Amino acid sequence: MSGENLIHQKNIKLNMSRRIRRTPFTKKVEECGVSDFTVVNHMLLPKGFKNSVEEDYWHLRKEVQVWDVSCQRQVQISGPDAEKLVQKMTPRSIKKMETGKCFYIPIIDETAGMINDPVLLKLDDDMFWISIADSDILLWAKGIALGSGYNVEIVEPDVYPLAIQGPKSEDLLVSIFGKDIKKLKFFNFKVFDFLGTKQIIARSGYSKQDGFEIYFKGFETHFNEIELGEKLWDIVWDYGQKFNISPGCPNLIDRIEAGLMSYGNDFTRENNPLECNLEKYCKQEDDHDFIGKHALRKIQSEGIKQQMRGIIFDGEPCKPIGVPLPVYSKNNKKIGQIASGIYSPRIKKNIGLSMINRDFWDLGNEVFINTLNGKNRKGIITSLPFPD
């Protein structure tokens, strides 16, 4: 991919140590020629392979990819007070949540600041997994439970999600796990057999395409002398050949187009869920008790000062942005910053996500993006997800 490197996506070496945890699939990912990693939840997340982000994008939209997203660590909450604790942790009501469902939930602190935006899985009436973005929700949940005297057990289970994403993901998984895969609806999961083990598979994933996440359980267990995780990868890989499978990872172009935010990048503890367009998970008629309720209701009555928007902007195709690009109004006021941005070969413009000051957040408004090399580029505020 050609284009100006906007800054700080340099060739920076990552020093390895046990603290930056490897996954059941890291060896396979290395064999596939991983080009770079990031660190999420003290664990490696691949960020690219031999192809460019753009090549991977087109492939993801047409074929199928296998992603090592083990860094989506699970916080397992079980016991008599499990539901009570989980409900305490989010403004979204889980009263009607059924076993086998996945819920996207904002988790906020006492100031209504976002501290994670995980996917919640209900395994049973007294057993939940929280599949987390990059913050130690295990410590948060344990702290609340210990302080409150809840009767729960909270652990990080031996579970490492492997995502299968792309339009051919259903056919691929049917060939491995059988026809019941087809019955899985979006954000539902079921248990499937795999070489004598039970594995949870959900129809979900961090892309705009169809896809599944195998919540692989069994790191360091073996199947005939081969590690079970590597065996799973191999089987997915072998069956995937006829579907033109390739190794992949969350794709920046696809994710931004879909308006899928990244915790720590597009929003932080400084932001509340309303700023993140998560109003629908903060319904005022849900009157359960949760941490941050008072602060959130106050913000809801007073209104927010900024909100997440899409920006389409001009100029040379951008490579993935490494440090945020400040966004200015016509009269040179800083009104936001693009933390996730890249060139979309489909829209044929650069695209980015940014919180935008409310005086400037109307769709169609003109803004200016400072590319940190002295140049300003024209941009337009747009809705999320980006138009198809």
Next chain:
Amino acid sequence: MSGENLIHQKNIKLNMSRRIRRTPFTKKVEECGVSDFTVVNHMLLPKGFKNSVEEDYWHLRKEVQVWDVSCQRQVQISGPDAEKLVQKMTPRSIKKMETGKCFYIPIIDETAGMINDPVLLKLDDDMFWISIADSDILLWAKGIALGSGYNVEIVEPDVYPLAIQGPKSEDLLVSIFGKDIKKLKFFNFKVFDFLGTKQIIARSGYSKQDGFEIYFKGFETHFNEIELGEKLWDIVWDYGQKFNISPGCPNLIDRIEAGLMSYGNDFTRENNPLECNLEKYCKQEDDHDFIGKHALRKIQSEGIKQQMRGIIFDGEPCKPIGVPLPVYSKNNKKIGQIASGIYSPRIKKNIGLSMINRDFWDLGNEVFINTLNGKNRKGIITSLPFPD
């Protein structure tokens, strides 16, 4: 430095994004030719510069270095219940702790598993900083406080430690901050003036040498159009010229020789403080209430199954170990693993840290280190810190 690269310290690229936070000093560190980074507390920590670990080691022992350890994030706990909450978080009694002191404290969960090993600073009777290793203690502390209904405020303040380490660090800081630097005793701190701002400086640091940590406050504030953090770096750098200053970072050889452990590397939540040789901070006569007390007292009465030891081992000089090396007994039983290991040019052998099974932990015992390339190397159990 010559020697066999034991595995997985390959040229792995780190993908940059806002989530991997830059510090007030990152730009300066880049200008100094940083060679690689790791990620601690969602923030960049430099891991090397132009010189080898060995060259940096000799320099650290003779001269002075400046380290960007901003990733030692502070958890600021203030308010009427601040002391109560802090005391609840550690087995170490803080009853007699005075303002201006630093305490190294284990933080454990309800199972007595280590969740951090920070340095606690008492700023006032109702104001503490916890200077953390790599886990989100902010969430842990907030969770406990919210669950317990403590009257505290918990924030991550605008503070970024800059370490000045090495035998000439005192002379350097005297030249910048005046003679009162000399009065600072080990693990004490005082407030010093810097260009009209107040900065806390402690005599402390993650090395065996004399040193200081400037708890720099004021990211993104400016002094005459220059960012204050960069100004601080520049002044340290300029005054440091006559002391032969160089850029540095926690030095693996020095740290292992000193027996300084690294959370996530040498121990994890799977380990209790007794295994980590932290008995002196777990006194049974300290009868205050703390999380994990019941589990810890049980372990204290039953005895531990493994404990941290030093290992001196043969063979070609090791480069920094990237993935743990398993340690075996003579009869081929796995009894530990070395997560931190390297060649010591002073001891003229390889050295490492490992939890060792109690049947084999006696000093002088012979062990075998599997270097993951099929070779076993002889080693000897030794005390910590390593003999001078």
